[in-house]
Amino acid sequence: xxxxxxIHAYLGEFDDIPGTRVFxxxxxxxxxxxxxxxxxxxxxxxxxxxxxxxxxxxxxxxLTDAMKAAVLRRDYNAxxxxxxxxxFLSKIFSTxxxxxxxxxxxxxxxxxxTYRDMMNKGGRSPEGVRSIKDKR
Amino acid sequence: MxxxxxGVATSHVPLLGVAADQGKAGDEYFAPIFAGYxxxxxxxxxxxxxxxxxxxxxxxxxxxxxxxxxxxxxxxxSYAPADEGWGPREVPDVEGHPDLAWHIAQSLILDEFDMTIxxxxxxxHGLTVPLTMMFGAPDKWPCKVIPLAVNVVTYPPPSGxxxxxxxxxIARAVDSFAEDLDVQxxxxxxxxxxxxxxxxxxxxxxxxxxxxxxxxxxxxxxxxIPHIEYLRETGSEGIEMVMWLIMRGALGRETRALHRHYHxxxxxxxxxxxxxxxxxxxVPPSPRIEGNSPAAQAMIE
Numbered sequence: 001x002x003x004x005x006x007i008h009a010y011l012g013e014f015d016d017i018p019g020t021r022v023f024x025x026x027x028x029x030x031x032x033x034x035x036x037x038x039x040x041x042x043x044x045x046x047x048x049x050x051x052x053x054x055x056x057x058x059x060x061x062x063l064t065d066a067m068k069a070a071v072l073r074r075d076y077n078a079x080x081x082x083x084x085x086x087x088f089l090s091k092i093f094s095t096x097x098x099x100x101x102x103x104x105x106x107x108x109x110x111x112x113x114t115y116r117d118m119m120n121k122g123g124r125s126p127e128g129v130r131s132i133k134d135k136r
Numbered sequence: 137m138x139x140x141x142x143g144v145a146t147s148h149v150p151l152l153g154v155a156a157d158q159g160k161a162g163d164e165y166f167a168p169i170f171a172g173y174x175x176x177x178x179x180x181x182x183x184x185x186x187x188x189x190x191x192x193x194x195x196x197x198x199x200x201x202x203x204x205x206x207x208x209x210x211x212x213x214s215y216a217p218a219d220e221g222w223g224p225r226e227v228p229d230v231e232g233h234p235d236l237a238w239h240i241a242q243s244l245i246l247d248e249f250d251m252t253i254x255x256x257x258x259x260x261h262g263l264t265v266p267l268t269m270m271f272g273a274p275d276k277w278p279c280k281v282i283p284l285a286v287n288v289v290t291y292p293p294p295s296g297x298x299x300x301x302x303x304x305x306i307a308r309a310v311d312s313f314a315e316d317l318d319v320q321x322x323x324x325x326x327x328x329x330x331x332x333x334x335x336x337x338x339x340x341x342x343x344x345x346x347x348x349x350x351x352x353x354x355x356x357x358x359x360x361i362p363h364i365e366y367l368r369e370t371g372s373e374g375i376e377m378v379m380w381l382i383m384r385g386a387l388g389r390e391t392r393a394l395h396r397h398y399h400x401x402x403x404x405x406x407x408x409x410x411x412x413x414x415x416x417x418x419v420p421p422s423p424r425i426e427g428n429s430p431a432a433q434a435m436i437e
Contacts, residue, residue, distance in 0.1 A: 010292070018334070019336075020330065020335050020372050021372075022291055023291055023372075025291065032201055035196075035201050076332070077334070080333060086332040088196045094220070094222050100331070100403060101403045104332070107332060118337055119339075119400075122400050122401070123404075124336075124338045
C-alpha cells in the first residue's frame, strides 16, 4: 500500500487489456449524448419513432456523424470507441429484438453460433488475453 | 436489537429472470443453474429474514448518465420492477423498510460513508433476479428489501477495500437498530463475464473459484484485489464482484459456507452462488480501528 495513488498509472493500465474498452470518465464524457440517446429507447414511443426513421431520430440528438453512422450500421465496436457503454447500447439490442449474447457476438471475430458454442464449452480462456505488453 | 444472520451471494443475469418468467427453468440449458438454488430455497424458507439489504447495481435503468451515485441506499416504501426496454418483469413490487433503511443511511454517514439517499426508483434485474432465484415466483416477496446500489459501470467504481469497509459499517448500523429484526445481506452480480469488444465471452473458472474460496473463513485477501486484476482476469463486467465484498465485510471476522454453486455458462456469464453465515457474531469494530485507519484508507497498489 502507498499513501498516494498515481491516477495516471491507474488509468494507463486499462489500455493494456486486449480487445477491451474500459468505460473511463473520458469515455463517459465523450459518449454522453450517445448513451443518453440509447437510454431514450427505454420508452416504447421513442422505440417506435426510432424504428420508423432511424436517421431522423438520431438527428434529434447531439451526436457526431461518426456516432450516427455507427448506430445505423450497428457497429458496436465503433460505438465503444466513441464512448458508448454496453449497458446503454443494449437498449438498441432490445429495440432490434436481438438477444444480448447475439449482439455481444458481433463484437468478436466469431459468428453467433460459433460464439454460443464457445460459451457452452466454458467460454473464452483468459490465457493470452490478460495483457498486451506481457503477452500473457 | 437487529442482527445480521446470513449472507447470500449470487449472479443476477437477466436471462435467468426471462427463463423463470417464461416457465423455462426446467429446460436443459437452465435446469443445472436452477438446481443449484434448490438447497437455498429450502434453507431460506426455514430461515426467513425480516429484511434483506440487497447490494446490486443498476444497469442503465433507474440511473442514466445524468446522475452516477457511487453508493446509494433505498429508503422508500416500495419499488416497482423497471421497464428495461421490453416491458417490466411481471414480479411483485419490492417492499422497502424505510425505518431500518434511514437508520442505516444515518449511521453510515456518521461512519463517514457519504451515501446517496433514494426515496423513489424502479429496480431492474440486478435486484429482482436474485429474489427470483431465492424465492421462486410468490404472489408477494416474503420479506422486506433495502436496495443498496453500487456504481460498477463508470470507472472508477469503489475499491474492494472500500466495499468491504462499507459492509462492516452496515453491520454496525444493523447492530445499533433497536427493533428485533433478522437481517440478511446479499451481494449480487458477477462472476467472470465480458459483454463487450473482441475479448467478449471471457470466463475464468479458476479465478472465480479462488474468489469463492476466499469468501469463506477468516481471510480478508479479497479486499486488496485492484480493479485491474478484475479486468484482466474476469472480464470487463467481472468488476461486479466488488459488491460481494460488501456482503462479506458485513459478516464479521469469520464466515462458514452453508452452500456453494458454480455453473458455466448462462448466456455470457459464469454463475456463482454462496450462502454464508457469520461464525462468531462479532460486530466489526468501529471505523477508527479499521475503516478509518491509515492502512484501510490507503489506495491499493
